[in-house]
Amino acid sequence: MDLSEPEKTLLFALLIILFIVWLLQRQKLQKGRLPPGPPALPLLGNSFHVNLKSPHKSLIKLSEQYGPVFTIWIGTYPAVVLCGFETIKEALIERGHDFSSRYPLPVLHKVSGGYGVIASSGERWKNLRRFSLSTLRNFGMGRKSIEERIQEEAQFLVKTFGNKKESPFSPDFLMRCAASNIICSIVFGERFEYGDKDFLSLLEMIAENGHILSSPWVQLYNNFPKIMDLLPGPHKKIFQNISDLCAFLNKNIQSHKESLQKDFSRDYIDSFLIKMDEEKHNLDSEFNDRNLLMTTLNLFLAGTETSSTTLRWAIQILAKYPHIQEKIHQEIDEVIGSLRCPAIEDRAKMPYTDAVIHEVQRYIDLVPMNLPHMASNDIDFRGYLIPKGTLVIPVLSSVLKSTSQWKTPNSFNPNHFLDKNGCFKNSDSFMPFSAGKRKCLGESLARMEIFLFLTTLLQNFVFKPVIDCKDINISPVFSGILQIPHMYNFCAISR
Ligand code: HEM
Numbered sequence: 001m002d003l004s005e006p007e008k009t010l011l012f013a014l015l016i017i018l019f020i021v022w023l024l025q026r027q028k029l030q031k032g033r034l035p036p037g038p039p040a041l042p043l044l045g046n047s048f049h050v051n052l053k054s055p056h057k058s059l060i061k062l063s064e065q066y067g068p069v070f071t072i073w074i075g076t077y078p079a080v081v082l083c084g085f086e087t088i089k090e091a092l093i094e095r096g097h098d099f100s101s102r103y104p105l106p107v108l109h110k111v112s113g114g115y116g117v118i119a120s121s122g123e124r125w126k127n128l129r130r131f132s133l134s135t136l137r138n139f140g141m142g143r144k145s146i147e148e149r150i151q152e153e154a155q156f157l158v159k160t161f162g163n164k165k166e167s168p169f170s171p172d173f174l175m176r177c178a179a180s181n182i183i184c185s186i187v188f189g190e191r192f193e194y195g196d197k198d199f200l201s202l203l204e205m206i207a208e209n210g211h212i213l214s215s216p217w218v219q220l221y222n223n224f225p226k227i228m229d230l231l232p233g234p235h236k237k238i239f240q241n242i243s244d245l246c247a248f249l250n251k252n253i254q255s256h257k258e259s260l261q262k263d264f265s266r267d268y269i270d271s272f273l274i275k276m277d278e279e280k281h282n283l284d285s286e287f288n289d290r291n292l293l294m295t296t297l298n299l300f301l302a303g304t305e306t307s308s309t310t311l312r313w314a315i316q317i318l319a320k321y322p323h324i325q326e327k328i329h330q331e332i333d334e335v336i337g338s339l340r341c342p343a344i345e346d347r348a349k350m351p352y353t354d355a356v357i358h359e360v361q362r363y364i365d366l367v368p369m370n371l372p373h374m375a376s377n378d379i380d381f382r383g384y385l386i387p388k389g390t391l392v393i394p395v396l397s398s399v400l401k402s403t404s405q406w407k408t409p410n411s412f413n414p415n416h417f418l419d420k421n422g423c424f425k426n427s428d429s430f431m432p433f434s435a436g437k438r439k440c441l442g443e444s445l446a447r448m449e450i451f452l453f454l455t456t457l458l459q460n461f462v463f464k465p466v467i468d469c470k471d472i473n474i475s476p477v478f479s480g481i482l483q484i485p486h487m488y489n490f491c492a493i494s495r
Contacts, residue, residue, distance in 0.1 A: 033384055033385035034071045034078055034080065034384060034385070034386065034387075034390070035066075035067075035069045035070050035071050035080060035382075035384045035386075036066060036070060036071065037062070037066055037070040037071035037072050037073075037081075038062060038065075038066065038070075038072065040072070040073035043075065043076060044075070045072070045073030045074055045075050045076065045077075045223070046072040046073050046074070047075070047223060049062060049072065050072065050219070052216035052219045052220070053216060053478075053479065054476075054479040055219060055369065055479070055480070056365075056368035056369045056395055056397040056398075056479065057397075057479075059072070059081050059083065059369070059393065059395050059398075060083060060395060060397065060398050060401075062081070063081065063083035063084070063395075063398065068082065068083045068084040068086070068087040069081070069082055069083075069087060069381065069382055069384065074222060074223055074391070075222075075223040075224055077391065078390060078391070079390070079391040079392070079393050080375075080384075080386050080390055080391070080392050080393070081392075081393045081395060082392065082393065082394045082395065083395050083398035084398050084399065084402065084404075085399045085402060085404075085405055085428070085429050087382075088394045088395075088396070088398075088399055088431070088435065089428070089435065091381065091392070091394060091436075092373075092394055092434065092435045092436030092437075092438070092439075093435050093436045095379070095381070096436040096437040097376060097437070098375065098376055098377060098379045098381075099373050099375065099376070099379070099392055099394075099436070100121075100373070100376060100436065100437040100438050101121035101122070101125075101373065101374040101375070101376040102118070102119055102120060102121050102125065102371065102372065102373065102374060102438070103372040103373060103374035103391040103392070104119065104374075105222050105372045105391070106221060106222050106225035107213070107218050107221050107222055107225075107235075107238070108372070110225070110239065111238070111239065111242050112294050113290070113294075115290045115291050115293075115294040115295075116128070116291060116293075116294025116295045116297065116298045117129055117132050117294075117295045117298050117441065118298040118302065118371065119294070119298075120291075121374065121376070122376075123286070124286045124291070127286040127287075128286060128291060128295055129441065131271075131272075131275065131287075132268075132295060132299070132441060133441055135268050135271045135272075136186060136268070136299075136441070136442070136445065138271070139186045139267065139268065140186070146182070146186070146445065146448065147343065147344050147448060147452070149182060149185050150182055150448055150449055150452045150453065151341045151342075151343070151452060151456070153178050153181050153182060153191065153453075154178070154341070154342075154452055154453050154456035154457070155341070155456070156178065156181075156194070157174060157175075157178045157453065157456070157457065158456060158457065158460045158461075160174055160194055161174070161457065161460070161461060161492040162460070162492070162494065164491075164492060166491050166492065166493050166494065167491065168466045168489040168490065168491050169489055169490070169491075169492075170487055170488070170489050170490075171312070171315055171490060171492070172308075172312050172487060173203070173207075174194060175308045175311045175312055175315075175453075176203050176206070176207060176304060176305075176308040177192070177194045177199070177200075177203060178308070178453060179303070179304055179307040179308035179311065179449060179453075180192075180199075180203060180206075180300075180303070180304035180308070182303070182307075182445070182449055183299055183300060183303030183304060183442075183445075184300070185267075186267060186268055186299075186303075186445075187267060187268040187269060187296055187299050187300060187303075188252055188256075188267055188268075188269060189266040189267030189269075189270070198248070202245060202248060203304070205241040205244060205245055206241075206245070206300075206301060206304050206305055207305075208237065208241060209237075209238050209241050209242070209301070210305045210309070210482055210484065211478065211484060212234045212235065212237060212238050213238065213480055213481045213482065214478040214479060214480035214481050214482045214483070214484050215234065215478050215480055216480070217233055217234050217235045218235065218238075218480055218481065219480065220235070221235045242297070245297060245300070245301075246293060246297060249293055249296050249297055249300070250293060252269070253269055253273075253289075253292060253293065253296070256269045256270055256273060257273060260273050260274070262274055262277060268296070268299065269292070269296060272287065272292045272295070272296075273292070275287045276288065276289075276292065299442075302440075302441075302442060303442055303445070305482065306366060306367075306442075306446060306482070307445075307446045307449045307450060309366060309482060309484065309485070310360065310361060310364065310366060310446070310450055311449075311450060311453055311454065312485055313360060313364040313366075313474075313485045314356075314357070314360045314450070314454055315457075315463050315490065316472060316474060316485055316486070316488060317360055317363070317364075317412055317474055318356075318458075318463055319463045319464065319465045319469060319472060319488070319490055320465070320469045320470075320472040320474055321412065321469070322464075322469060324356060324414065325458070325462065325463065327352055328352065328353050328356060328455075328458050329458060329462070329495070331350050331352050331353050332350075332353070332455060332458055332459050335349045335350050336455070336459060338459065338495075341452075341456060341459075342451070342452055342455035342456050342459060343452075344448055344451065344452065346455070347451055350455075351418065351422060351423050351424035352414065352418070352422070353451075353454075353455060354417070354424045354451075355414040355415075355416075355417035355418045355424055356414045357450055357451060357454065358416075358417040358426070358430060359412060359413060359414045359416055359417055360412075361430070361432040361450075362400050362406070362416065362430060362432065363400075363412045363474075364476075364483055364485070365396065365397045365400045365401060365432070365483055366432055366482055366483055367396060367432070367434075367481065367482060368395065368396060368397035368400075368479060368483060369393055369395055369396070369397065369481075370393065370394045370395070370396045370434050371434075371438075371481075372391055372392070372393065373391075373392040373393070373394060373438065374389060374390065374391060374392060375387065375388050375389060375390045375392060376388065394434070396431055396432065396434060399429050399431055400429070400430075400431065400432060402429060405427065405429040406429070412474065417430075433446070457492075459495070460492075460494065460495060461492040461493060461494060461495060462492075462493045462495060463490045463491075463492060463493075464490060464491045464493055465488060465489075465490055466488075466489050466490070466491065467488070472486075472488060473486050
C-alpha cells in the first residue's frame with residue numbers, strides 16, 4: 001500500500017501515541033501491582049462477598065482462600081486487607097511509617113473534613129498526636145491524679161447502683177456516664193451529674209452514633225456515598241448528631257476562651273488555646289480552631305464509647321459465668337478487702353482479675369476491623385506494590401480470634417492469660433488497641449478505667465441477670481466499627 005508523505009507522518013505519530021499510551025498503561029499496572037482478591041463487579045466491587053452484618057468475618061473467610069494479604073473493592077475503590085498476627089505486626093510495627101496514614105473513608109471524611117487527630121495524616125497528625133499525648137499525660141493519664149478521679153467517679157457509680165435497691169436495671173447508660181465523665185474532666189475540666197439533661201442528651205447522641213456506625217448503613221454509605229447522600233436513612237442522623245455535638249463543644253470552647261489564663265491551663269482545651277496563642281504568627285500552624293474542635297470531639301467520642309462498651313460487655317459476661325465472677329470476688333476480698341477503694345497498684349497482685357479483663361477485651365474484639373489505615377507512600381509489601389493513598393484494613397479480629405494464637409479463640413477463657421501457676425501471662429497477639437505508631441492514644445487511660453470501675457463495682461455488688469444465665473447471648477447484636485452487646489437488665493445485689 002502506497003502512502004502519501006502526510007499519511008506516513010500521521011501514521012508514525014499515531015504509532016508513537018499508541019506506544020506512549022501502552023507505556024503509561026504498563027506503568028500504571030505495575031504501580032498498582034495490588035495483591036489478588038475475589039473478582040469484583042464494576043461499580044459494585046466486592047459488595048456481594050462481604051456480609052454487611054459482620055464484615056470482619058467475611059474478610060477473615062476470604063483470607064482463607066486468598067491468603068493474609070488480599071484486595072477487595074469497596075464500590076469503586078480498592079482496599080488491601082491484612083490478616084493474621086505476623087502480617088499485621090510486619091505492617092503496623094515493622095513498617096510503621098508506611099502504614100501509619102489514615103484513609104478518609106467517606107463517612108469519616110464527611111464528619112471531620114480531615115481535621116482532628118483521628119482523621120488526619122502526615123504533619124497535621126504528627127503534631128496533633130504528639131500534643132494530645134503529652135497533654136493527656138500532663139493531666140494525669142496513666143498517673144496518680146487520674147487514678148483518684150476514676151476512684152471518685154467509681155464511687156458515684158456505686159452509689160447510683162445502690163440506689164436501685166437490688167431491683168433490675170440496665171447499667172449501660174450509667175456506665176457511659178461514668179466513662180464519659182473521666183474524659184470530660186480531662187478535656188473540659190468538669191464532670192456532669194448523671195441526671196444532667198444536657199449531658200444525657202449528648203450521651204444519647206454518642207450512643208446513637210455508636211449504634212449507627214456499627215450497623216450496615218455505614219458500610220453502604222462508605223460503598224456508595226454519592227447515592228446514599230441522596231437517600232433518607234439512619235446514616236443522615238450521624239451527621240445531624242455530630243453537628244449538635246459540635247455546637248455543644250463550640251459553646252464550651254468559647255467559654256474557655258473568655259476565661260483563659262495564659263499561664264495556667266485547667267484542662268485539654270485550655271492547653272490547646274495556649275498553644276494556638278504561642279503559634280499565632282505561624283500561618284501553617286496546625287493549632288487552629290478546626291483542629292481544636294475536631295480533636296476535642298475525637299477525644300470525647302473515643303473516650304466515652306469504647307471504655308463504656310467494654311464495661312457493659314464485662315458485666316454481661318460475668319453475669320453469664322457466675323463462677324468467674326465469684327473468683328474475682330474472692331481475689332478482691334483477699335487483696336483489697338472492703339475498707340478501701342481498689343487502686344491501680346492492686347492489679348499486679350490480682351492475676352485472675354487481670355486475666356479476665358484481658359480476656360474480655362480479646363473476646364469482645366471491640367474494633368474488629370481497626371480504624372482505616374492508608375499507604376503513606378508506594379509500598380513494596382510481600383512482593384506486591386500497594387500504591388500511595390490505598391485504603392488498608394488491618395483486621396484486628398483475625399489476631400484476637402486467631403486459631404493459631406489462642407487455644408479456644410471463640411470461647412471466653414481467662415486461661416488464655418494465665419500460666420500453669422496461675423500467674424498472669426500476656427501475649428503479643430493481644431492487640432485490641434491496635435499496634436504501632438497509630439495505636440490507640442487513650443490506651444493507658446482506658447486500661448485504668450476498666451480495672452478501677454470493674455473492681456470497685458465487684459467489691460460492692462454481685463451482678464445477677466433476671467433471665468437464666470445460659471440465655472444471655474454474648475455475641476454482638478451489631479458488628480461494624482464497634483461490636484455492640486445485647487442489652488440486658490441486671491440486679492446489683494449488695495455484698
Ligand atoms: C477499651 C477502650 C479502647 C479501645 C479498645 C480502643 C481502640 C482503639 C483502636 C483500635 C484505635 C485505632 C488504632 C489504629 O488506627 O491503628 C484507636 C484509636 C484512638 N483512640 Fe482508642 N480505644 C479505647 C479507648 C480510648 C480512650 C479512652 C480514648 C480517649 C483518650 C481513646 C482515644 C483514641 C484516639 C484519639 C485514637 C486515634 C489515634 C490516632 O489516630 O493516632 N481511645 N483506639
